[in-house]
Amino acid sequence: MVILSDKWEVNKISFNSRLLVGTGRFETLEKTKLSIQASNPSLVTVAIRRLETQKNEKENGSLLSAINWKQIWMLPNTAGSKTADEAIRLGFLGKEIAKSLGQDNNRFLKLEVIADEKYLMPDPLGTIKAADYLIKKGFKIFPYINTDPILASHLEELGCATLMPLGSAIGSNQGLKNLENIKIIIEQSKIPVIIDAGIGKPSDASKAMEIGADAVLINTAIASAERPELMAEAMKYAVIGGRLSYLSNPQAISIKKGTLSSPKKGVLF
Amino acid sequence: MKKKIYTNSGTWILINGEVYITNYTINLDQLFEFFNINKSLLITEYNQVILKPLLCSKTFLGSFDRIEFVTIVGGG
Numbered sequence: 261m262v263i264l265s266d267k268w269e270v271n272k273i274s275f276n277s278r279l280l281v282g283t284g285r286f287e288t289l290e291k292t293k294l295s296i297q298a299s300n301p302s303l304v305t306v307a308i309r310r311l312e313t314q315k316n317e318k319e320n321g322s323l324l325s326a327i328n329w330k331q332i333w334m335l336p337n338t339a340g341s342k343t344a345d346e347a348i349r350l351g352f353l354g355k356e357i358a359k360s361l362g363q364d365n366n367r368f369l370k371l372e373v374i375a376d377e378k379y380l381m382p383d384p385l386g387t388i389k390a391a392d393y394l395i396k397k398g399f400k401i402f403p404y405i406n407t408d409p410i411l412a413s414h415l416e417e418l419g420c421a422t423l424m425p426l427g428s429a430i431g432s433n434q435g436l437k438n439l440e441n442i443k444i445i446i447e448q449s450k451i452p453v454i455i456d457a458g459i460g461k462p463s464d465a466s467k468a469m470e471i472g473a474d475a476v477l478i479n480t481a482i483a484s485a486e487r488p489e490l491m492a493e494a495m496k497y498a499v500i501g502g503r504l505s506y507l508s509n510p511q512a513i514s515i516k517k518g519t520l521s522s523p524k525k526g527v528l529f
Numbered sequence: 530m531k532k533k534i535y536t537n538s539g540t541w542i543l544i545n546g547e548v549y550i551t552n553y554t555i556n557l558d559q560l561f562e563f564f565n566i567n568k569s570l571l572i573t574e575y576n577q578v579i580l581k582p583l584l585c586s587k588t589f590l591g592s593f594d595r596i597e598f599v600t601i602v603g604g605g
Contacts, residue, residue, distance in 0.1 A: 285605075292603065307603065308599060310598060311571050323602060339604045339605070353599050
């Protein structure tokens with residue numbers, strides 16, 4: 261067996277696992293817990309919501325107590341925000357929650373600004389506006405974006421900690437729909453690229469790692485499985501396998517370049 | 530505390546987006562008790578300012594105050 265030290269870093273914090281796991285859509289807290297144990301992720305995403313005051317403490321069955329936050333790094337997301345202002349507000353709340361769990365240095369925030377209720381596509385302008393503000397306030401932003409290499413480049417220049425281009429629509433399990441753009445984003449970025457959303461099966465996760473992604477975030481594919489803890493374990497090994505494949509031959513990734521349809525000669529600029 | 534607005538008397542407070550009316554002077558700790566909430570499981574926003582837990586006993590609710598009890602739930 262080849263033993264490989266293959267850590268990756270975000271803001272000088274090192275992680276072993278290149279799998280991030282979401283906590284949404286699980287039938288029970290117990291299944292969430294078992295899946296997280298089986299997948300051994302580096303970070304776990306959570307959403308921020310009002311506490312249901314009509315339920316008692318036992319019924320609320322909190323993720324706060326179900327997961328060992330001393331061992332797992334929380335990545336709060338701004339899911340539910342349609343505007344930059346809403347995302348900013350959720351960002352500060354997420355930071356306080358992480359702090360209350362003893363993660364004082366945790367400034368990570370998965371930034372989702374989604375006004376599109378049908379396809380759940382991220383709003384690029386809202387994302388840039390919120391990222392700009394939150395970065396200046398010390399947050400380490402993981403922006404959820406479409407597979408737009410130019411947008412990705414702007415967000416990296418702004419100071420985002422990672423990039424999170426989508427594989428396909430949230431919850432769709434459709435896999436990687438725009439491979440070429442994902443490859444371009446991976447090639448041009450100097451910060452970690454985490455493929456998020458749409459990874460439906462372990463082969464999708466493996467593919468993402470084979471083309472050089474630094475990590476993947478998976479939620480629905482695990483949570484909606486009949487045996488989520490088995491799917492979680494499968495994803496763990498798929499990520500490892502894909503990563504080993506990439507490391508064995510990183511130069512094998514090829515990207516088709518564009519060609520201009522108008523002449524360069526005579527351009528005014 | 531009455532939940533819905535039907536009279537003009539009492540202090541109106543917005544808690545998690547719902548209107549409550551109280552005829553008493555209460556602080557946030559008493560509000561946690563009323564809802565049977567463990568405050569270590571949440572973050573409290575008081576008029577859009579995140580409140581430190583130590584300040585809850587000293588924060589008395591006034592008319593049209595907006596309180597949000599926030600926690601984490603499953604998300605991707």
